Amino acid sequence: MVKPVAKLFQNPEKNIMAEIGKTAALMHDVIDLSIGDPDMTTPQPIIDAASQAMLDGQTHYTASYGAPEYLQAIVDFHNQKFGSHYQLENVRATVGASHATDLAFGALLDPGDEVIIFDPYFTPYEIQVKQYHATPVFVACKVENNFQPQKADIEAAITEQTKAILVNSPSNPTGAVYDEATLQGIADLAKKYDLYLLADEVYWPYVFNEHQYLPLENFAPERTLVTGSLSKVFAMTGFRIGYLLGPAEIIDAAGLLNEGVTYTAPSMAQFAGSFGLQNFAELSQPLQAEFKQRLNYLGTELNKLPWAKTIPIAGSIYLFLDISGSGMDDVTFSDYLLEKAGILVIPGRAFGPAGQGFVRIAATQNMAELEKAVAGFKSLNFEKESLSK
Ligand SMILES: Cc1ncc(COP(=O)(O)O)c(C=O)c1O
Known part of the structure; x- marks a missing residue:
């Protein structure tokens, strides 16, 4: 046995x-x-950048937090595009957004903590929370509200144990893009109850028609962690490359955790990602x-x-x-x-x-x-x- x-x-x-x-x-x-x-x-230029990086000998571990070129490209991109104020201490290379979310939960959660997740949701969040002996608390979103979570429903789900609210806009699977009032309501609750916000931004450029992408980090920068990914924005799912952005002490904790997980992200993917971000449009x-x-x-x-x-x-x-x-x-x-x-x-x-x-x-x-x-x-x-x- x-x-x-x-x-x-x-x-x-x-x-x-x-x-x-x-x-x-x-x-x-x-x-x-x-x-x-x-x-x-x-896109071919990104494949070429990855190939060139390998030909140039970028086939080793990078620094554990990521190649400086990649980290700088992320910080520059977010600061220019969204008016954020990130520095290199606020960013870490990850193996896709899934890894970033996992590290964020690992850095934040103690056993018994709760994380609010809007239902319907990207299914892996559930096991990511539970593996840290924390509890996902689901708040249902309704079609009559165009799948925007309602502030009163969120507030009703907050307890003494709540540590964070996960926000995925544009949403997988509903396609909802949260409007300003929704995001402001979430940020206000996070401030009122001293919660972290985890913004899963993997689909951020895919916002259409009269809708507009509003980054959650602009509503409560001191308490927001961003999980970014190049998987969908450049059709790079197989490269397994993303990043985690947020307050330096959380990034440091995520780094300690990641020493024993992936150590760093694939080096050639980081160089391909830098090129992509520098030539985003x-x-x-x-x-x-x-x-x-x-x-x-x-x-x-x-x-x-x-x-x-x-x-x-x-x-x-x-x-x-x-x-x-x-x-x-x-x-x-x-x-x-x-x-x-x-x-x-x-x-x-x-x-x-x-x-x-x-x-x-x-x-x-x-x-x-x-x-x-x-x-x-x-x-x-x-x-x-x-x-x-
Ligand atoms: C909402 C959401 N977050 C994260 C991921 C994972 O992205 P990555 O490939 O960067 O790990 C996906 C992939 O489908 C997703 O839909």
């Missing part, structure tokens, strides 16, 4: 996302709108234009279906579609859509209970594939009541 694994993993809940990933890998002739990995190849704008076109197209066409509707397109690379008018729940609907139309999406409940009745459609296929997908959606027939539009 050997002792069992940690209690946290002894009775794992069904992981819908992981199962869909396995299904997608096995299937052929399917329009895969499930995974949030941009379909475009990384030119390299990122084509991706932004493409996702804007795709989401606006999907929003317009799918809203024509009597049994489906979405909130106005605001941001991210996802569309969160209300399919409750089909008369099916989101899991049954997703299975039916796959079987009848060969389209793979993710049932909303994979992102938390508030996602029930929705499916997440990732716009990570080209326009020709999306046109086929729209035709597939339109081929479905439901004899249910139309949703009020």
Whole structure:
């Protein structure tokens, strides 16, 4: 007999996302709108910068906190773009935003602490909090509020144990972009109850139409940690490169933790990332234009279906579609859509209970594939009541 694994993993809940990933890998002739990995190849100049870095011998560990060139590029970028006041002591290279979030939680949380997370949410947050023996507390966001969290709901969830509020805008999976009043309300609560704010900004340039990206760090800089990523902004998911920004003492604590985790981030990815940030507009704008076109197209066409509707397109690379008018729940609907139309999406409940009745459609296929997908959606027939539009 050997002792069992940690209690946290002894009775794992069904992981819908992981199962869909396995299904997608096995299937052929399917329009895969499930995974949030941009379909475009990384812009060639960034690939060239990574190659050149390796040819120049950048194949070693960098300093544990990151290569100075990369850290400077991040600080310059944020200070110029968002009017922030970061210095090198406020930043650390990470292996993507997931690693940054994990380090931030590790630096902040003691056993028994609570973190407020808005439901529906990017699923990995939950285990990231629990592994530090802390508790995620979910606050449901509603479609009638365009999935903006409500200040009164947040305040009702705050307890003596609350340590931080996690904010992901533009949101995965809902596509909501939090407006100024929402962000101000969150910052006011953080100040009133002395809480940290953790801003997951991986989709920040993907903000469309009349909406505007407002960085949370500008509302409460003294208590905000930012987890940044180059995965989505430059289609660099495989490079595994991101960063953590925030107050120096938190960055230092994250550094101590990371000595025993990844030590540093991949060196060639840091040099590729520096190049990307220094040439941001030119390299990122084509991706932004493409996702804007795709989401606006999907929003317009799918809203024509009597049994489906979405909130106005605001941001991210996802569309969160209300399919409750089909008369099916989101899991049954997703299975039916796959079987009848060969389209793979993710049932909303994979992102938390508030996602029930929705499916997440990732716009990570080209326009020709999306046109086929729209035709597939339109081929479905439901004899249910139309949703009020
Ligand atoms: C909201 C959110 N945060 C973080 C990540 C992870 O990003 P990275 O590839 O930088 O680890 C994702 C990836 O899908 C995401 O959707």
